[in-house]
Amino acid sequence: MLELHQVRKIYPGPSGPVTALADFSLHVAAGEMVAVRGPSGAGKSTLLLLAGGLLSPDTGRVIVDGRDLFQLSAEARADFRAENIGFVFQQFHLLPYLNVRDNVLAANLVRPVGNAQDRADELLSIFGLSNRARHVPAALSTGERQRTALARALLHRPRLLLADEPTGNLDDENGKTVLDFLADHARQGGTVLLATHDARVAEVAQRTVSLPTTRIDAAQLSKMGGS
Amino acid sequence: MTIGRLILHEIAYRKLNFAMSVFTVTIAIACLVAFVAILSRHDRRTEEIIAAKEAQTRAAMKALEDDYRKITLQLGFNLHILPKGLDLASWHADEDVAVFMPEEYADRLAKSGVATINHVLPILRERVTWEEKGRPILVKGTRGELAIFKRQEKKPLRDAVPPGTVVVGHELHRSLGIARGDKIALTLSRRVREGEAEIIRKLPTAYLTVHKLQAATGVREEDIALWINLGEAQKILQRPGQISEILALECNCEADRLARIHSEISSILPDTQIIELGPQAQARAEARNRAAREARQAIKREEEHRQELKDQTEELAAVLVPVVFLGCLLGMGLLAFQNVRERASEIGIFRALGMRNRPIMAIFVGKAVLTGLLGALLGYVVGTITGVILSEAGFAISSLFDPEMLLLVLVGTLLLSVLASWFPAREAVRQDPATVLWEN
Numbered sequence: 182m183l184e185l186h187q188v189r190k191i192y193p194g195p196s197g198p199v200t201a202l203a204d205f206s207l208h209v210a211a212g213e214m215v216a217v218r219g220p221s222g223a224g225k226s227t228l229l230l231l232a233g234g235l236l237s238p239d240t241g242r243v244i245v246d247g248r249d250l251f252q253l254s255a256e257a258r259a260d261f262r263a264e265n266i267g268f269v270f271q272q273f274h275l276l277p278y279l280n281v282r283d284n285v286l287a288a289n290l291v292r293p294v295g296n297a298q299d300r301a302d303e304l305l306s307i308f309g310l311s312n313r314a315r316h317v318p319a320a321l322s323t324g325e326r327q328r329t330a331l332a333r334a335l336l337h338r339p340r341l342l343l344a345d346e347p348t349g350n351l352d353d354e355n356g357k358t359v360l361d362f363l364a365d366h367a368r369q370g371g372t373v374l375l376a377t378h379d380a381r382v383a384e385v386a387q388r389t390v391s392l393p394t395t396r397i398d399a400a401q402l403s404k405m406g407g408s
Numbered sequence: 409m410t411i412g413r414l415i416l417h418e419i420a421y422r423k424l425n426f427a428m429s430v431f432t433v434t435i436a437i438a439c440l441v442a443f444v445a446i447l448s449r450h451d452r453r454t455e456e457i458i459a460a461k462e463a464q465t466r467a468a469m470k471a472l473e474d475d476y477r478k479i480t481l482q483l484g485f486n487l488h489i490l491p492k493g494l495d496l497a498s499w500h501a502d503e504d505v506a507v508f509m510p511e512e513y514a515d516r517l518a519k520s521g522v523a524t525i526n527h528v529l530p531i532l533r534e535r536v537t538w539e540e541k542g543r544p545i546l547v548k549g550t551r552g553e554l555a556i557f558k559r560q561e562k563k564p565l566r567d568a569v570p571p572g573t574v575v576v577g578h579e580l581h582r583s584l585g586i587a588r589g590d591k592i593a594l595t596l597s598r599r600v601r602e603g604e605a606e607i608i609r610k611l612p613t614a615y616l617t618v619h620k621l622q623a624a625t626g627v628r629e630e631d632i633a634l635w636i637n638l639g640e641a642q643k644i645l646q647r648p649g650q651i652s653e654i655l656a657l658e659c660n661c662e663a664d665r666l667a668r669i670h671s672e673i674s675s676i677l678p679d680t681q682i683i684e685l686g687p688q689a690q691a692r693a694e695a696r697n698r699a700a701r702e703a704r705q706a707i708k709r710e711e712e713h714r715q716e717l718k719d720q721t722e723e724l725a726a727v728l729v730p731v732v733f734l735g736c737l738l739g740m741g742l743l744a745f746q747n748v749r750e751r752a753s754e755i756g757i758f759r760a761l762g763m764r765n766r767p768i769m770a771i772f773v774g775k776a777v778l779t780g781l782l783g784a785l786l787g788y789v790v791g792t793i794t795g796v797i798l799s800e801a802g803f804a805i806s807s808l809f810d811p812e813m814l815l816l817v818l819v820g821t822l823l824l825s826v827l828a829s830w831f832p833a834r835e836a837v838r839q840d841p842a843t844v845l846w847e848n
């Protein structure tokens with residue numbers, strides 16, 4: 182379902198370029214739930230952004246459901262995302278002026294489906310947000326925001342769910358609810374890729390991928406890239 | 409959820425921000441509108457003042473010209489149309505010269521609709537002696553002025569004398585004690601040459617009633633004259649159907665006046681000659697010309713003054729209006745630009761959700777347009793009211809309402825809002841969503 186081929190991402194920085202991913206490859210089968218682990222700054226978020234087509238790699242290919250995302254036009258990639266991919270940002274990125282329910286339904290503004298309202302209410306109830314439905318993000322706790330972001334990503338039952346630290350701010354009970362739900366989503370055929378520090382996630386995930394701790398500097402990499 | 413509702417949600421959430429944005433546009437547009445309103449008010453006021461002044465000048469000049477005309481009219485007839493055979497040297501010396509022309513000439517002249525003269529007065533004039541009083545007098549027979557064909561009738565310079573009556577010149581009635589209503593016997597005698605000798609021939613006596621006593625004029629032609637009816641004069645003087653001259657008043661024909669009068673009259677009455685009373689005519693023409701010239705100059709001065717004022721205003725407007733306008737545009741543009749930049753992360757979110765470019769642009773441009781139009785409308789109202797308050801009093805708001813200006817403001821704001829928001833939104837939409845989110 183998801184194939185990363187030798188993807189590389191180097192960010193420019195004030196004190197020289199920062200290599201976030203160095204020629205990294207990964208295959209995730211449909212219905213698989215994979216956890217990406219690694220210390221802070223290892224490039225987990227970068228990996229997820231690349232996989233979601235939200236960030237273009239410097240080199241390498243990102244293939245989702247047989248489609249090379251960065252061969253598509255920006256508009257076609259957007260359409261593909263709307264159709265197939267759910268994304269949970271580490272910083273949630275909720276729309277500050279919409280309440281919880283409307284934030285969840287924002288996905289429906291992009292790609293309207295008939296039963297979206299019911300689906301939204303269902304997700305809010307599952308994630309324990311029903312009594313927060315009319316609150317704007319600023320009035321929520323971090324955990325509540327996190328679950329709202331997750332509910333938004335799940336509204337259209339995406340075939341590929343990319344979640345950056347989805348349990349990072351959750352207590353055990355809520356964390357378990359979320360993880361169970363994601364495991365269930367995977368069992369129903371959805372592919373789930375998680376970035377996490379959370380040991381609990383590794384237990385639920387079918388597979389854990391570790392990003393190397395060692396930082397390869399850009400000069401070294403460009404030498405490697407020559408081969 | 410629709411894009412429209414999304415915009416409204418955003419506005420409702422950031423009320424203060426929205427209010428400030430609208431307020432800023434309002435101030436900018438109000439300044440612009442008030443400025444233009446005051447300027448056009450000033451311009452219109454200037455025009456009114458100048459128009460009033462111009463009308464005043466015209467009226468004054470008309471009055472002046474009228475006065476000149478009246479004064480010159482009082483100088484009386486200034487053209488003598490005389491028989492061709494008359495020796496002008498003798499005429500000037502006021503010698504007795506018995507040369508006449510048919511009375512019918514006067515009718516012919518009047519009927520021709522002659523253009524260069526007014527007030528046609530046929531006269532039979534003769535210097536004779538009034539035997540009863542032993543006085544030399546001038547007998548003048550007249551039938552009054554003839555109406556000129558197709559010409560509006562003017563107030564006559566001299567009226568007709570009713571038959572059987574006489575109008576007595578001042579010197580005569582003063583020295584002879586003649587009163588109105590007196591019956592006078594009139595036996596006239598004239599000198600006639602018979603061969604070498606000059607004899608005095610008495611004419612039959614006529615009896616007339618004094619119809620009018622003339623006021624003093626100081627002119628011999630008037631003060632020792634007896635005016636009688638032309639028909640009667642012809643009978644008394646035994647000159648049936650004859651006149652000695654036609655008096656007339658020249659028209660107000662300026663250029664080459666005399667030549668035109670001459671050519672016209674000689675074409676109608678080839679058997680005549682014309683004498684123009686120089687000083688009178690000249691004074692009249694000059695006065696008239698001076699009045700006309702002064703009127704023209706005064707109006708020209710006004711027009712120059714007006715143009716100068718207008719130029720000044722326009723010069724001011726030419727500099728200030730674009731400056732104010734550009735300032736407003738720039739301010740509004742920066743505001744709209746800034747607003748989109750502040751919300752660029754939202755563009756990343758919509759993009760991450762898979763929204764296409766066009767609806768994303770619609771969200772941001774739509775908000776900017778809403779802000780701009782609302783601000784422009786408010787600004788127009790505020791600016792108009794301010795314009796009324798700040799410009800001279802006495803103008804109704806309705807008189808200041810300028811639909812063209814409103815349209816200009818709305819269209820300008822619309823264009824600007826679209827442009828100023830379109831570019832940053834477009835910029836954000838083109839980047840990777842992750843980059844936009846990271847950077848904002």
Ligand SMILES: Nc1ncnc2c1ncn2[C@@H]1O[C@H](COP(=O)(O)OP(=O)(O)OP(=O)(O)O)[C@@H](O)[C@H]1O
Pocket residue numbers: 192193194199200201219220221222223224225226227228271843846
């Ligand atoms: N847009 C960017 N511009 C510059 N540097 C970036 C950018 N995004 C990430 N980086 C850098 O790339 C490296 C990898 O970042 P990334 O966010 O992928 O790490 P992470 O594994 O998700 O870390 P964490 O566990 O703290 O979330 C970091 O050193 C980060 O500073």
Ligand SMILES: [Mg+2]
Pocket residue numbers: 225226227271345376
């Ligand atoms: Mg991260």
